[in-house]
Amino acid sequence: MEPRMSRPRACVATGVAAGLAEHLGWSVLVVRGAFVVATFAGGAGILLYLWLWALTPWEPGEARPTRSAPVAWLLVAGSAAVLGVAWLTSGRAIGPLAVGPGWWFGVVLAGIGLAVASAAWASFIDRPEPERGPRHELTIRLVATGMLLVTAAALVFGETAAWFPAPTFLVALAAVLGIGLVYAPTLVTAWRDLTEERTKRIREEQRSEIAAHLHDSVLQTLALIQNRAGATSEVARIARAQERELRDWLFDGEAAPDSDLGTDLRDFAAALEIEYPVTVDVVAVGTSGERASGELAAAAREAMLNAARHAGGEVSVYVEGSPDAVEVFVRDRGAGFDLGGVPSDRLGVRQSIIGRMRRAGGSAEVHAGAGGVGTEVRLRFPVERVASIGTEHLRG
Numbered sequence: 202m203e204p205r206m207s208r209p210r211a212c213v214a215t216g217v218a219a220g221l222a223e224h225l226g227w228s229v230l231v232v233r234g235a236f237v238v239a240t241f242a243g244g245a246g247i248l249l250y251l252w253l254w255a256l257t258p259w260e261p262g263e264a265r266p267t268r269s270a271p272v273a274w275l276l277v278a279g280s281a282a283v284l285g286v287a288w289l290t291s292g293r294a295i296g297p298l299a300v301g302p303g304w305w306f307g308v309v310l311a312g313i314g315l316a317v318a319s320a321a322w323a324s325f326i327d328r329p330e331p332e333r334g335p336r337h338e339l340t341i342r343l344v345a346t347g348m349l350l351v352t353a354a355a356l357v358f359g360e361t362a363a364w365f366p367a368p369t370f371l372v373a374l375a376a377v378l379g380i381g382l383v384y385a386p387t388l389v390t391a392w393r394d395l396t397e398e399r400t401k402r403i404r405e406e407q408r409s410e411i412a413a414h415l416h417d418s419v420l421q422t423l424a425l426i427q428n429r430a431g432a433t434s435e436v437a438r439i440a441r442a443q444e445r446e447l448r449d450w451l452f453d454g455e456a457a458p459d460s461d462l463g464t465d466l467r468d469f470a471a472a473l474e475i476e477y478p479v480t481v482d483v484v485a486v487g488t489s490g491e492r493a494s495g496e497l498a499a500a501a502r503e504a505m506l507n508a509a510r511h512a513g514g515e516v517s518v519y520v521e522g523s524p525d526a527v528e529v530f531v532r533d534r535g536a537g538f539d540l541g542g543v544p545s546d547r548l549g550v551r552q553s554i555i556g557r558m559r560r561a562g563g564s565a566e567v568h569a570g571a572g573g574v575g576t577e578v579r580l581r582f583p584v585e586r587v588a589s590i591g592t593e594h595l596r597g
Contacts, residue, residue, distance in 0.1 A: 217254050466529075
């Protein structure tokens with residue numbers, strides 16, 4: 202089965218030629234040349250190109266499409282060139298450049314269309330790109346407007362009106378309408394943003410009403426169940442998990458949670474509370490660049506799992522980010538244990554926690570809790586190691 206054709210997200214303009222070349226196994230230059238040649242066959246190349254542009258999806262991925270070619274400026278330059286040719290080939294030109302009104306009328310309309318297309322491209326395609334954005338859109342729109350104003354004034358007050366009275370009036374009217382079309386994409390974008398904001402506001406109001414209702418009924422009921430049933434009972438653990446899930450849905454909105462260390466450990470704590478008779482409280486303070494996929498997160502999850510499996514009861518997890526390091530403390534109130542007395546074939550703490558942190562460039566300590574009650578696991582990861590791992594991840 203042939204793979205589905207797609208356009209690369211890093212392209213020159215639209216990615217149609219590059220996507221088709223990759224799909225057919227041809228050279229990109231050959232495909233572009235074929236489009237140019239087919240254009241002379243009644244415009245078939247242009248129609249095929251636009252059809253593929255409209256129907257071919259981007260390649261899979263989350264990156265925003267980027268374009269290396271300044272398409273909007275190329276359209277502006279093309280509009281200026283076409284309008285210049287129309288001015289030179291008007292009825293006042295001499296020799297072979299003297300042409301009839303029909304051809305001249307079409308050339309001027311083509312120049313106006315290119316000016317409108319440049320504004321539309323800047324508004325709908327270039328505006329979301331960070332390297333271009335609203336300022337680029339405003340510049341293109343002002344340049345296109347200036348060109349059309351000059352064109353309309355030249356047609357109305359210039360000598361061309363004496364040669365082609367009726368076409369000149371129509372083209373001047375088309376130039377004025379073109380100015381309106383130049384600003385039409387801006388109005389469409391503003392209307393779309395206004396509609397999205399209104400929809401978002403309505404959703405937030407509805408969410409607030411639902412949250413108020415659930416807070417006064419369901420959440421209070423779940424909290425009462427936990428208090429009456431005891432922290433480690435099966436009913437209390439299920440009620441606690443449901444309360445946490447409901448609060449996340451109510452107050453986190455529709456945005457996906459950041460895949461950071463604190464979020465990952467909270468999710469892991471919720472899963473532990475369902476599987477084991479334990480209550481896990483996770484508190485994160487400060488800023489941390491450590492991700493959920495890092496070695497620190499894996500070691501912390503292992504420490505939390507050991508506390509839930511062997512100690513039970515109440516487990517506290519404290520995550521602290523400082524300018525020097527990221528630290529995680531996992532404390533339980535169980536019977537405790539002596540690390541030196543653990544058999545050598547039990548590698549959970551030695552390899553999954555202490556060894557993992559040492560190999561990653563951090564450190565891990567396991568000792569008795571405050572007052573000799575329970576166990577405390579302290580994990581420390583230097584900030585420079587977090588930054589270097591993040592850089593290596595981006596390069597990879």
